[in-house]
Amino acid sequence: MNSNSFKTKQWVKSQRDKGLCVMCTLPAVAGRRKCEKHLTFSSKRTASLKRELVKNGWCRQCGEGTLAVLNRTYCQSCLNKKKQAGQKHKESVINHYGAQCCWPGCANTDIDMLTIDHVFDDGFKERTPAGDRLSGNAFYLRVIRSGYPEGKYQVLCWNHQWKKRMITLRDEVQPELKETQCLSHY
Numbered sequence: 001m002n003s004n005s006f007k008t009k010q011w012v013k014s015q016r017d018k019g020l021c022v023m024c025t026l027p028a029v030a031g032r033r034k035c036e037k038h039l040t041f042s043s044k045r046t047a048s049l050k051r052e053l054v055k056n057g058w059c060r061q062c063g064e065g066t067l068a069v070l071n072r073t074y075c076q077s078c079l080n081k082k083k084q085a086g087q088k089h090k091e092s093v094i095n096h097y098g099a100q101c102c103w104p105g106c107a108n109t110d111i112d113m114l115t116i117d118h119v120f121d122d123g124f125k126e127r128t129p130a131g132d133r134l135s136g137n138a139f140y141l142r143v144i145r146s147g148y149p150e151g152k153y154q155v156l157c158w159n160h161q162w163k164k165r166m167i168t169l170r171d172e173v174q175p176e177l178k179e180t181q182c183l184s185h186y
Contacts, residue, residue: 086137093140094155096148103160110157116143117156121168 012022012033021028021035028035050060050073058064059075061082074082094114101108108114116139118126126142127133134142143153156164 082137086140089137089140089144093143093148093153097153097155100155101157101160102154103156103163106157106160108157108159113157114155115158115161116140116153117161117164119152119154 015022015025016028016033019028020026021038022033023038024035026035026037029039032039053063054060054073059078060073061078062075064075091111093116094111097116099109099111099114100106101114123133143149
């Protein structure tokens with residue numbers, strides 16, 4: 001590493017430590033590295049550059065490699081990295097919440113068959129500002145970043161995730177069947 005890049009990294013680190021923007025000397029937005037002005041500029045510029053890369057047939061992540069399939073925005077190498085990161089995040093969340101289906105009598109521990117369930121069926125409250133549902137890696141990242149909230153999520157296998165949904169739907173039609181539910185929070 002040459003001395004100029006080392007000095008730049010030191011300056012950036014000192015700016016971050018002081019809570020200042022790494023592009024100027026204004027205060028950085030809380031929890032971020034840049035001030036409001038540079039965050040806005042960077043996000044608009046980045047979005048524009050990524051659209052241009054994809055339009056020209058290049059990967060929006062690395063800017064290299066050609067996109068073999070129409071409507072794809074990532075090269076195969078970046079797709080593989082994203083899949084690995086997603087799997088790592090899923091394993092982290094599943095392991096934190098027990099790594100086994102919590103339905104009474106179910107001992108399923110197959111990571112491919114386990115899901116994260118909202119204990120009180122309130123996943124609709126976690127939509128993005130645009131109203132989109134979070135799923136997959138985006139959902140796992142939200143759980144990790146929010147510090148693995150206790151009492152909000154549980155691990156269920158796919159079968160019992162659907163079973164819980166069917167019980168909920170049945171109860172909406174026939175409330176007297178409520179006693180058939182076997183999860184403790186009902």
